[in-house]
Amino acid sequence: MPQLDLATLHEAIAAAIPDRECLVWRGGRMTWREVGERSRRLARVLHEHGLGRHGRATEPWESPHDHLALYLHNGPEYLEGLLGAHKARASAFNVNYRYVDGELAQLFTDARPTAILFHARFAATIGRVAKRLDAAPLLLQVADDSGEDLLPGALDYETALASVSPEPLDVRPDAGDLHILYTGGTTGLPKGVLWRIGDLMTGPLGMARRDGTPITDLEEAVERAVKGRHRVLIGPPLMHGTGTWSALGGWCGGGCVVFPGRVDGLDAADLLATAERERVTRMLMVGDAFARPVVEELDRGSYDLSTVRTLLNSAAGISPDVKRRLLDHLPDAHIHDVLGSSESGFAVTRRGPADRAFVPAPGTAVLSADRSRKLSPGEDELGWLAKGGLLPLGYLNDPVKTAATFIVLDGERLVVAGDRARLRADGTVEVHGREATTINTGGEKVFAEEVETVLRDLPGVADALVVGRPSERWGTEIVAVLRLDRDAAPTDDDLREGCAAHLARYKIPKAFLRTEQGLRLPNGKADYAAARAAVASE
Incomplete structure (x- = not known):
């Protein structure tokens, strides 16, 4: 079945509603015509530096594109x-701007960016890491309020755009071109999930009719967009799929994307003031770490949010009490929880303040514990959440993980991203969380073994395990349980400083607990039960 691609659809919508607002940030307002023109200029800059698509990929874990790294707020x-x-028929990919040099170098070694688009505040980091790459990428630097000078060898973004024509390239994007979304996943190392643009649009970006059938006709899609009047406030960072997909999904429906003034962290007052001023209709949440400061600010201040109709929550849970308080302030709004992954899109959803089971999206199933069959409603077995239908091709450069995650069962291709689940008798789904030791803290995924490796290398630390514990602020916070060398006594500040040299800030444990008990099972594997018991006893 032919599918739409993002570039063609955006150009067609821009032709239909050229003067309607497309993007708003810090008082700057860009129309659909302006966004279309600027993106064409960037495409030409990339194309003139040789970026594009070269041939075809022969395996699902391969990319035929040159890659553009987005290292931006x-x-x-x-x-x-x-x-x-x-x-330009290149493929952009997200970069976590909290990564330090080693993490960034590892990501770039895997992704092999041909170009890097970055804010000036990250220039020094890019300068160091770029020297470690096999080939020198094109560097495009975006001016910001950091005052950093242009990195030697880099092009100023606005100057580069101004130097080229806004006319369309003689290049035709295709629904089979790739969208790459890097996720921390459950292996501890970033993995590039390869989505075909057409599948992404019909799936996570919502290009479907009310009955679930895909919209593949350009005229129908444009007609739908012309009627769309959503104004979508994107508070979470675009470096995560929740933010990116919500913004692009808003554009596919003809909506306007709005950013709060502050983009390097959550400022609830700024977020709500932006929502009021711009009369937004949809807001994103990322669990309690996002929702709790928002509801506390609503308790303190007075905001006219009468236009808000949807609070879309993803990546972490919001507690029922916080949901109820939100809806007390926003009685005309609805809360939609969506649970999925970079590999599946949105697998299950629920609506309302109650902490009830999820409703499966089309194509969702729960597999048996041995992944040999689909469970029937009411079978009392803790299985695996799986999803069929429109799925990514695989993981960039990783045939082993691709084969393990994307399986074929009874002739149907399914993704099993790692969530344990139970299928209830009424067809709803109880989700019990990831099997692996991934910790979701404030919407960020942290792999325990990565933090443990750093801790065990610090002076005085004989062994370390990392677990999560409930936190009002973060939903879950990271706690390290340590067994120290004899006569060693590193302070919490010593440990934090040691971690900071190797880990992004959000990965550093919030607390360090010492124990004299062993942290290993007889077979040498980590005894996470013992670590959790030590944390619970504090």
């Missing part, structure tokens, strides 16, 4: 990068 340039790369 939220802002117009991020979305221009996604769209402009696609128009």
Whole structure:
């Protein structure tokens, strides 16, 4: 079945509603015509530096594209990068701007960026890491309020755009071109999930009719967009799939994307003031770490949010009490929880303040514990959440993980991303969380073994395990349980400083507990039960 691609759809919508607002940030307002023109200019810059698609991939874990790294805070340039790369038939990918040098070098070694689009505040980091790459990438630097000078060898983003024509390239993007979304996943190392643009649009970006059938006709899609009047406030960072997909999904429906003024962290007052001023209709949440500060600010201040109709929550849970308080302030709004992954899109959803089971999306199933069959409603077995239908091709450069995660069962291709689940008699799904030791803290995924490796290398630490414990602020916070060398006594500050040299800030444990008990099972494997018991006893 022919599918739409993002570049063609955006150009068609821009032709239909050229003067309607497309993007708003810090008082700057860009129309659909302006966003279309700027993304075409970026496409031309990339194309003139040789970026594009070269041949075809022969395996599902391969990419035929040149890759553009997006090392940016939220802002117009991020979305221009996604769209402009696609128009040049290159493929953009997200970069976690909290990574330190070693983490960033590992990511770039895997992704092999041909170009990097980055904010000036990250110039020093890019300068160091770029020297470690096999080939020198094109560097495009976006000016910001950091005052950093242009990195030697880099092009100023605005100057580069101004130097080229806004006319469309003689290149035709395709629904089979790739969208790459890097996720921390459950192996501890970032993995590039390879989505075909057409599958992404019909699936996670919501290009479907009310009955679930896909919209593949351009005229129908444009007609739908012309009627769309959503104004979508993107508070979470675009470096995560929740933010990116919500923004692009808003554009596919003809909506306007709005960013709060502050984009390097959550400022609840700024977020709500932006929502009021811009009359937004949809807001994103990322669990209690996001929702709790918002509801506390609503308790303190007075905001007219009468236009807000949807609070879309993803990546972490919001507690029922916080949901109820949100709806007390926003009685005309609905809360939608969506649970899925970079590999599945949105697998299950629920609506309302209650902490009830989820409703499966089309194509969702729960597999038996041995992944040999689909469970029937009411079978009392803790199985695996799986999803069929429109799925990614695989993981970039990783045939082993691709084969393990994307399976074929009774002739149907399914993704099993690692969530344990139970299928209830009424057809709803209880989700019990990831089997692996991934910790979700404030919407960020942290792999325990990565933090443990750093801790065990610090002076005085004989062994370490990392677990999560409930936190009002973060949903779950990271706690390290340590067994120290004899006569060693590193302080918490010593441990934090040691971690900070190797880990992004959000990965550093919030607390360090010492124990004289062993942290290993007889077979040498980690005894996480003992670590959790030590944390619970505190």
